[in-house]
Amino acid sequence: MLLLSVVRARAGDAAADWAGRAAATESVDAFCNAYTAAPKHVGRAPLALAESELSHLMAAAPDLRCDRWTVDDAARAVLLLSAAQRNDAKGAEAFVRLAIECYERGDAREQQSWLRAISLLPQPDRFTAVAVDACRTNIIPLFEAIACENPYPARHFPERQFNQLVLKALFNSIALARVVGLSTRVNPDLSRMARDYAAERRAAARPVPSDIAMAMIDDARQELTR
Amino acid sequence: MRIFDPHIHMTSRTTDDYEAMAAAGIVAIVEPAFWLGQPRTTVGSFVDYFNSLVGWERFRASQFGIRHFCTMGLNPKESNNPRLTDEVLALLPRFLDKDGVVAIGEIGFDDQTDAEERSFARQVELARDFNLPVLIHTPHRDKKQGTIRSIEVIRSVGFPEERVLIDHNNEETLPIVLASRCWAGHTIYPNTKMDEQRMAALVQKYGSDRIVVNSAADWGISDPLKVPKTIAVMRAHGVPDATIQKIVWDNPVAFFAQSGRLDLTDIDTCAAVDRSQKFETNSVLRGEQVGR
Numbered sequence: 001m002l003l004l005s006v007v008r009a010r011a012g013d014a015a016a017d018w019a020g021r022a023a024a025t026e027s028v029d030a031f032c033n034a035y036t037a038a039p040k041h042v043g044r045a046p047l048a049l050a051e052s053e054l055s056h057l058m059a060a061a062p063d064l065r066c067d068r069w070t071v072d073d074a075a076r077a078v079l080l081l082s083a084a085q086r087n088d089a090k091g092a093e094a095f096v097r098l099a100i101e102c103y104e105r106g107d108a109r110e111q112q113s114w115l116r117a118i119s120l121l122p123q124p125d126r127f128t129a130v131a132v133d134a135c136r137t138n139i140i141p142l143f144e145a146i147a148c149e150n151p152y153p154a155r156h157f158p159e160r161q162f163n164q165l166v167l168k169a170l171f172n173s174i175a176l177a178r179v180v181g182l183s184t185r186v187n188p189d190l191s192r193m194a195r196d197y198a199a200e201r202r203a204a205a206r207p208v209p210s211d212i213a214m215a216m217i218d219d220a221r222q223e224l225t226r
Numbered sequence: 227m228r229i230f231d232p233h234i235h236m237t238s239r240t241t242d243d244y245e246a247m248a249a250a251g252i253v254a255i256v257e258p259a260f261w262l263g264q265p266r267t268t269v270g271s272f273v274d275y276f277n278s279l280v281g282w283e284r285f286r287a288s289q290f291g292i293r294h295f296c297t298m299g300l301n302p303k304e305s306n307n308p309r310l311t312d313e314v315l316a317l318l319p320r321f322l323d324k325d326g327v328v329a330i331g332e333i334g335f336d337d338q339t340d341a342e343e344r345s346f347a348r349q350v351e352l353a354r355d356f357n358l359p360v361l362i363h364t365p366h367r368d369k370k371q372g373t374i375r376s377i378e379v380i381r382s383v384g385f386p387e388e389r390v391l392i393d394h395n396n397e398e399t400l401p402i403v404l405a406s407r408c409w410a411g412h413t414i415y416p417n418t419k420m421d422e423q424r425m426a427a428l429v430q431k432y433g434s435d436r437i438v439v440n441s442a443a444d445w446g447i448s449d450p451l452k453v454p455k456t457i458a459v460m461r462a463h464g465v466p467d468a469t470i471q472k473i474v475w476d477n478p479v480a481f482f483a484q485s486g487r488l489d490l491t492d493i494d495t496c497a498a499v500d501r502s503q504k505f506e507t508n509s510v511l512r513g514e515q516v517g518r
Contacts, residue, residue, distance in 0.1 A: 133307075164367060193367070197367075
């Protein structure tokens with residue numbers, strides 16, 4: 001597995017072997033404990049992919065952006081992917097239960113790792129409800145883990161939930177350029193919401209985010225500059 | 227001037243805040259049930275939270291001479307958890323008849339999902355059954371649309387608008403609320419929502435009928451003294467004291483009195499606070515401190 005070799009290159013053989021063994025467990029508790037313990041074994045350094053690693057990853061997951069991933073994010077992704085492969089052979093339900101349990105037991109940092117990796121899981125639309133709910137957090141790094149540098153929302157969120165995500169990004173001064181696939185999902189309702197938000201900011205004598213037009217379809221953009 | 231803060235989450239505040247609020251003239255508050263920043267996963271968390279609103283927190287406020295009332299409800303954010311919604315809504319009637327519960331709230335919209343709308347409408351029906359007013363939270367995002375939809379929900383249930391307080395208004399939503407018969411709340415925050423200067427301007431433009439202001443102080447960046455600070459700014463803008471008093475006392479009192487449970491007896495002659503009093507063997511005193 002590509003990500004396992006990435007972890008091995010950074011954290012060494014012992015750590016990578018630990019990840020391999022931890023991923024093989026049949027117990028939900030042991031799995032979740034390993035997920036928690038990943039940074040203890042592999043560290044938390046930035047992943048900083050080499051050119052060749054990046055091109056391999058791009059071939060497998062073209063719109064994933066790992067710039068902000070750390071080594072423990074990658075190790076946790078390895079755990080989930082291994083569990084998916086093993087469990088999906090016996091029946092997909094077991095993996096869905098395991099993955100959701102792993103998310104719900106996670107602290108904010110574990111949930112970030114989980115969200116960063118979900119687009120890589122088989123049949124990722126099984127986790128849309130969890131991802132949508134994750135957007136309701138007030139913990140901004142957690143929100144960013146799903147909203148930014150992540151292809152999942154543009155691919156799997158229903159329109160209304162995608163629109164809420166974009167508006168929440170604007171509301172929290174998160175650059176819309178970080179929302180992967182935004183240009184493919186702009187829609188009249190999102191335009192209207194962005195226009196209303198601009199009006200609300202102006203009425204309050206507050207600055208309008210300079211990139212708000214990215215949330216609008218062309219007609220609305222022209223109106224904004226008028 | 228006596229001050230009523232009709233929306234403040236004291237569970238998240240310290241005794242220093244209570245001291246400062248009392249010193250600034252705040253004598254009565256309403257603490258709406260809301261979410262705690264971290265999603266709750268079991269109904270038991272709500273049992274304990276609701277109990278603390280009518281128990282420990284009310285006692286704590288009393289130790290600073292402040293009359294504490296509360297609203298009960300399932301907030302919109304956590305209404306997106308279907309299992310929890312059913313369990314919490316089934317639990318609510320146990321609390322709605324308690325002393326000092328002066329409304330259902332804060333309910334309304336967050337993401338404006340169908341699940342939120344169902345929970346919202348069911349709780350408005352509960353308010354009718356228990357003869358309580360309703361406190362509505364308007365969303366941070368897509369606020370104007372959320373305000374319009376909130377009024378539509380009230381109308382679809384056929385709930386009397388004069389028993390509804392729609393909160394967190396801004397320049398865009400206030401005219402919409404005033405065009406209904408609902409009351410309009412304004413949350414004065416350090417960075418978001420509304421600020422003191424803008425609030426004074428809104429009062430000069432729209433007057434004081436059905437208008438209230440609050441601090442909504444909670445676990446985020448907020449200020450429990452925003453109501454007295456807004457009074458100071460309104461005065462500086464030349465708003466007459468009679469108008470100010472209507473906004474920070476008469477209006478919230480009139481609104482929540484519709485519950486029939488807003489007991490303000492002896493509010494002016496509030497007895498000296500005895501901090502050696504106890505709530506289930508606990509007092510707000512620590513160690514060597516001496517009660518006043």
